[in-house]
Every structure is written in C-alpha cells, then in structure tokens.
Amino acid sequence: MKNFKGKVLFLNRSDINTDEIIPAKYLTEITKEALKPYLLEDLVLDGFDQKDVLDKAVIVTRENFGCGSSREHAPWALEVNGINAVIAENFARIFRQNMYNCGMFAIELSKETIDSLFAKYSGKEAIVEIDVDSSQIIFSLDGQKEVINFTIGGFDQTLIKEGGWVGYADKKY
C-alpha cells in the first residue's frame, strides 16, 4: 500500500479538470516521473502557486475533481509528487476509478464536512492520515485530533490493498 499520511493541499474550487492537473502536451512522456514538475501547471485558481504542491500528501477540494480527459497521467502526476489521496465532494467517474485502479484514494465527503475542513484547516499546518481498514481520516493540528469516517466500496478497498487492478484481474479472469 501507498503512503496516506502528510500535509494537506487545499484547492478551493470545483470542476478542476485533468488538463489543469496535467496539460496534454506532457502526454508524450513515457515515464511517470517525468510528469513531476508539471502537476497543476494550468490550474486556474487565485492565490495558487505551483510550489504549493511540494511536501503535500493529500488534496482537499470541492466538486467534480478530475473532470475532462481520461488520462491516467492525472493520478500519476499526483503520485510522483507524493500525493496519494484526494478528498472532495465528488469526482468525475473516470478519474475516480483511475485513482483506485492505481491503489490511490478518491474519497467523497459531504459538502458540510468539506466546508468545515476548509474552515478549520486551510492555511494551517494540519497533518492528515487515512486508514483503509477502519475507513477513517484523522486530522491533527496543534495536538488536537479529529476523526472523520468515510465509506468505501468493497471493490475499491480491494484495489487499495491489492495495489491495483491489473494484477488482481490477471489472477481472477
């Protein structure tokens, strides 16, 4: 399993698309590592600096994250930057499945919960940790802990534990 613990990048906007996450011109790269410097290069968001992605492990954002193209380069660009989980109100279907297919989290929480995460932790040095067995997200700030439960389907949970869909499907079908 991948690492699901670290600092949080808050992206306060809905409909962040895969062209913003990784522009098409980089789709000629043959290795995932080559995508690293270009993550969120074309993001339209006031106050966002591309350096903000450094040292982060989790993204918290709004609705419809990952809409647009089917490119799995979007999860890969996150992965090579150490970001293995995105928490949002909801996700575009293909992006969401790509995340789990890569053994990464795309966790959906209610608008109220996302609102409260922005209110409490945005702009602060919070640490988040996601536990797959207990389906819990733990936020830590200044010695205080907050536990948030999430739901995850059996298939997605299996993909996280098996480390992705290819090996699992090859065994099974």
Place this chain on the structure above:
Amino acid sequence: MGKTIAEKIFDAHRVEEPFPDTHVLKLDRVFCHEITTPIAITDLMARGLDRVFDPTKIKAVIDHVTPAKDSKTATQGKILRDWARRHEIKDFFDIGKNGVCHAIFPEKGFVRPGYTIIMGDSHTCTHGAFGAFAAGIGTTDLEVGILKGVCAFHFPKTIKIELNGKLKPGVYAKDLILFIIKELTVNGATNMVIEFTGQAIDAMSMESRMTLCNMAIEAGGTCGICYPDMTTVDYLWDFIKDEYDSKEAALKDYSKWVSDADAEYERVLSYDVSTLEPMMTVGYKPDQVKTVKEMTGSKVDQIYIGSCTNGRIEDLRVAAQVLKGKTISDSVRAIVSPATPAIYSMALKEGIIEIFQDAGFCVTNPTCGACLGMSNGVLAEGEVCASTTNRNFNGRMGKGGMVHLMSPATAAATAINGFVTNSELFKA
C-alpha cells in the same frame, strides 16, 4: 419494472458482480490510440503480460499527433505499431489510412447496437449513438481490457432527455448539446448515462447523433445513448447485410436495445428544440454557454473545423455552404481537418476542399491536431480560437489560449468576419 438500454446491455454482458454494485462486463470492443495505449503496452510488457484477449476485437489508430511531430510522438506511434504487428491486430490504422478514432471506428462498421466498448479516451461516449454502451477509461482499465476483455463498472443511472420539435435551419446537434450541457452543468450527469430520445433525435443523421453523444462526457456522463432505428441500420447496412435477410430484420433484432416504457430514470428532462438558437461557449468550462447572438462581435484569432465532434462530412458540407464564394477575414487564420481519409476523399469529390482552400483555409490531414494543443494549430498566449471541438479548458489548445466551442456553420461565418457571427443559414 422495465429496464433501460444500459441495464439491458449490462445484463447481457455481466461476467460477475464480485462486490455490490461492481459489474464486471465482457467487452465487444477495445479501441486504442497512440496517446494512452503505448504506456499500457509498456506496463503490460514490464509485468510479463504482453498478451491480448482477442486481436479481432481490438482496433487501433494513430490519430492524436500524426504524422509524428518529434521523437517522443514517433516513439508512441512505434510502440503501438509494433504491438499491433506482434499480436496480429489487423485493424490498425497507420499514417495515410488513419483518422480521428471516434470518426474512423464507426465509419469502418466496428460499432453495433448492444455492444460494450472501452477506450482510453473520454470521448468514447460518442459510440453510444449506435445504441452501444461505450465508455472512456484510464490506462489501468485499458490494460485489463486488452489482457482479459473485461472491465468493471458501477451501475450507471440514466438521465433521459426527450427532445421534441424540429431544429431551425442553421441550428445543429452541436448547438443542442451545448444547450443541454448548460442545463445539466459539467457535473450534472456524473456517473450517469444520458439517453437522447424524441422527434429531434429521430430526424437526426448518425453523424449528428455522434456529435450529440460525443459531448455527454462534458456533462460528466459515462455514455450518451440513442436508440437504434432505421437510420442506424442504413448506416451499418454495408457491414451487416450478410447477417440479416433485410433491413427490417436487422431493425427487429436491434430493437431489443431500446429502453422499456416503464424503465426507471434518475431524471427525465424534456425540451422543445424548435426555438433553439446557435450556441457557443464563452469560458473555460463547457457549461459556460451563451447564444451566438449574445457574443456577436467578439474577436477571434484562429478558426478550427475538425475533431471527433464536428469533423465529419456533414459538418464540412455545412461549413462549405457558408464559405462558398467567400474569403476569410485578414485578421484570422483558419484550419480544417477532415476527420478521416474517407471524409477527405468525399470532400474532395464534392468540391468542398476547393471551397475551403479558396476561402483561405489551411487543409490538414485527418488528425486530432489543434483540438488538444499538441500539434497543427497550437495557440499563442492570449489568443482565441473559434472551434468545432468539444473542450474549452484553460490551456487546451495552447497555454494561455481561449477556445470558444461552436458549430461548423458558426465557425465558418466567424472565419469570414473575423469575429463571432451567426451564419446566414440561421434565420432567427
């Protein structure tokens, strides 16, 4: 309780349901192109799994950047080409025979009602125009599709959109789908199939239905679907005439791929299309849509006519009708890319290519080209393109560029004036 067409297709293809709401479906087609497939091939090779489930069900094309523009894109083409040869994938369309995936695969008769189709490309939803379940997927799902001929889906709910009335002259499927995306929003159909029905669909050609279904993903939809009818049978007839005694027999068979009257829908929306005007996008999201009238006069730098949305013969015919005897404004440059070699040949024979050239258009080979800003018409910072494509995301056609999505008629009229204009074909 009746079933939707998507439910019927799921039922007919389900291998198993290993977890609640996880449906592993058998695939009839796996389509491949040179941007998302090479990386899947390389990964399968690295895992020692360089196999394909059935070379006759896999179809591949080089279309996004073709002919190759640099060593990296040449390598992508080479990986796909070598793989197609190695596994005897006969339907591989290389340079000279290639065209935009979602135009060339239907044109070759590879899509049938009731099929399950995946491709590492979000606009795979296009093929739902034939009454198929066709969905874009990522590289990992593509790998499993290539290897095992299966793909897992959550069950998609369906939004039914009834489109009644007749479109005005000068108003097209593109205007209609832009209007629908505005209504649904970019997140409105996420995880859902969009069923298009009604008189307006019955009257549409397969080309127009493909334009409509092509943009289902821009509302988040998994697939757009139209019911198969005689128009579908006519389009496919050359490919299916050995299977059926008559067109009526084919239609009767395909009629099993229609939703039941008492099927359950997530939402049912109904519109009268007879008052619809030409539409276009104005921002960086496909649901930021206004009428062309509201935007008239807005300056553009480039016009692009082509893509899997609007690069088919009927699109070129409409644009040529607007352009005939006219020239484009000195303030703009214009590019047209017929979506497949067959479309290019038809356009040549019909004198359409000449009309484009006389008007001052650059005519390119069939390719995705400018659509995704990788070749053939990348914008400079601050430039605006009037385009018949399907995505207006920031940077889509080049960093700092803006894309206005519109119909071929509007794009052609805009080319003539150098600013956004309704075509003469539209009478308000």
